[in-house]
Amino acid sequence: MDVYFLQQVVNALSAGSLYALMAVGLALIFGILRLINFAHGDVMMVAAYLAAFSLFAGLPVPAAIVTMIVGTVVVGVLMERIAYRPIRGGPEVAMLLTSFAVGQILQNGTLLLTRLGNQPTQIAFPAPDFLSGVVQIGAVTIPRVNVVSFGSGVVLLVLVMLFLTRTRTGLAMHAAAEDLPAAQLMGIKVNRVVATAFALSAALAAVAGLLYASQAGQINPYLGFTPVLKAFIAAVIGGFGSIPGAVVGAYALGFLEVIPTALSGIADVLPPGSVSPGVHDLLATVFPSGLGSYRDAIVFVFLILMLLFRPNGILGGGAKEDVP
Amino acid sequence: MLELIDVQVQYGNIRAIDGISLGVARGELVALIGSNGAGKSTTLKTISGLLRPSAGSIRYEGQEITRAPTDRIVGLGISHCPEGRRIFGRLSVRENLVLGGISRPANEVRQDLDRISSLLPLLGERMTQLGGTLSGGEQQMLAIGRALMSRPRLLLLDEPSLGLAPMMVERVFEVIGDLKRQGLTILLVEQNVHHALDAADRAYVLETGRITLEGAAAILRHDPQVEHSYLGR
């Protein structure tokens, strides 16, 4: 029972780290542009493919990682330049729809390129050694990728926070996110700040892509859709637009997701006689053994509840959206 | 130093500014007065590049800056302290000031932080305080300090006395007076006509997008129209 519990905690922390890397990227862009970049998940997908093909081509792991990050950043910056800059300042919904279109282009582009390379739609991901296998911590066996996800997630997030609070560019991003015209009056080059935000968020997505692909074992051009939705939920929980909030929201989501899986069929897992039959039956009804597969639906119901009752997130702050 | 020639600005179908021409000479303090909605703030925003004129031209020290991007305009030495102060509430006083000087090299910024703190001791005492927690008057000082961090040669000041208690208004205008004495050229938009005309060398009166009166501040102060409309006599 303890082992099971610990494994769930590890899963939650690992998933939370992944969501945090993605959510921070979303929050960065939303903070400055008020744009929900739904193509973010596809940026992550592109990174996974870049990593896969670099590794297939025989590049040593560090070179493959560098290629992946650089390539993804290029994609992110180009994306902004071509699709988002022309509609900057436009209606929110138009920007949202544009991000869907960009996502479609990335997905179909990847599909096309894999076809041209005579690869199937779904490819097995050649996870490097440091992301494969398991580690033993005491009595618990944990997949190595989970440990690395958590560790690298924490390190990267700390670095990002330092960047945002200690450097000039980071400060400029804060300013741009809080009040863009006032930031312009400081002589801040908005285009450059926006491009940097996209570059940074793409780099984070790249790392997330590598970790996700190593966990999942397989990649396909459509893998980005659900992660970006989850990242969005994480950002909302934390108060959309707030970077620390996005991190908190991401880990909260990681734990939240684990709960249905952990609780599903809990009535059967409990040692016999530990609870009264009435409670046992109640638990069996509320948490049936099939509950785990409804996990995504439950998470989205939670999102909707958050949007309704706490649109500014658990921490409050972030974008001020007035709802009449 | 600054010249606006026949500038027009449109908001959709509405012409907010309908062909105004004005000039500011080096070292002058020129006031732009008029009632709400006359287009005063729009004029400043057009000069600093937040808005684009639909016609006319704007020249600064001989250069065309009509359609220049804001960051270039700031680089040329024009600083705009916006209406409503617009300080970054979630950042500290110090960070706000640093942002003001973000286009300058780091060593200059350090010097300027000291300089501004002594010019505006109110700020010097509150460096680590969050902008959002300052009072209205303190925020206005911060906004002005922040605008000065870019070492401007021309300062555009938009309604600095707005929403401030009379004593704070006095102090703000003291600072403005100091700045003028130090040689800074200032274009001041104000609703507080009394103070504006006291501080200014020359003034323009703006009504629904057009300039209706101009001249030396001393003379305008006694102009019957101005007295009637703005000074309440």
Add this chain to the structure above:
Amino acid sequence: MTAWRVPRRTLVAIAILSVVLTLLDASGLAFWQGLAINLAIFIILVEALNLASGFTGVFSLGHIGFMAIGAYTGAILTLPLRTKAEYLPNLPGWLSGVHLDMAVGPFPLGFLVATLVAGLIVMVVAGLVGAVLLRLSGHFVAVATLGFLVIVRVILFNADEITRGSRTFSNVTPYTNLWWAWGWAVVAIYVAWRLKFSGYGREMFAQKGDRWAARSIGISILRPRLVAFVVSAFLTAVAGSLYAHFITSFSPTVFYFDLTFRVITMLVVGGMGSVSGSVIGVIVVLALAEALRRVEEATLLYGLGGILLAAFFLAVIIFRPDGILGARELSLERVIGRIRRRTSPGAGKEAPGPG
């Protein structure tokens, strides 16, 4: 646009449509018939989305979820008893006894009833969902409705006693033909038209323009949105049932994001808020998609079609965000007037047009 004008033109249009459909029906050209049915179903979907989003400016990304519910409900209801027993052995008791496959002479009454029932069920769901979600605005409601799409999909995947989960649902009787599809399409266009030019419609458009201003004059925000949402969900469900009985086999993956994006593209291209624009949008996008599909098959460059279609969408959003017609309607006089102006001697000095 006064009310009396519509009937005469409509009758003419319907007459022309009937002639075309009769010819098509008799021609036996299966490909073109299929295309025409597809066209009709998409028209219903886009007009429905127009009602919910285009008129009110509130974006619903989850509408295909309603289509899915409509499709599965309609299909399950019309399955003949024996097929149902074999194919869906674990249906709950009351459902396994229902079979709406009766006919009145040649007229498949069961199909109509099943479709209506599907629509009504979805209306109830939409009422609940709408009451909850429509309080949000802007991109928040868009994402919340996207959440609804995901929730529906998860439920469909998991309730496999009813839906067969991730397995293909087939054996659906192919009731849908040109007449059903276009009959409902005409209904959808008519409903959208009447609603747009009614008191409700004006409320909806007002609410789109300036939320705060509308509120201050006392126009309730929730009611027009909810009405549009529920009616539009009904039509979407009908489209779902029609679709189910057209392709006769499907799975939850059909009713997900790609379809959503395609419908949105049609809506935006035609012009959100324009009833006739939606029809044009469907035609343009379907034609483009079909052309691209052939290019893909000829060159074996699968995925190219998707890229170009999305690029087309981007171009529209960037350069002509109001779509072809914006919120206006197609008017024959204006078209003729423009043609006349272009070909007249004074051509070149065109009067300021929409842009």
